Amino acid sequence: MAGIGVLALMICAAMLPFALLARLVRGGKSGLALSLMSIAGGIFVILIYASGRPFGVDPVRAISIAMLVFLPALLGGGAGALLGWMLRRRDDLRLR
Secondary structure, eight states: OHHHHHHHHHHHHHHHHHHHHHHHHHTTOHHHHHHHHHHHHHHHHHHHHHHHSOSSSOHHHHHHHIIIIIHHHHHHHHHHHHHHHHHHHHHHHHHO
């Protein structure tokens, strides 16, 4: 049963940025989309760094959060941004 919970967490962590970034990029707000992606990427890198350095963060918890939440969020956000870009490009070609 715990495996289903982990899978649900990872799917939610990926689908929320996917939908948000697809909507932002399709709406022409690429700067905000890139800012959100860079924040998620920065948190991911900090957690990966924290898992290997002894400065007060539990390494197992840091790597778990990084791999279960922020890696799917980065992958989902990247896919959503790509989808938003393709939909915007299609809309722009139809207007010509």
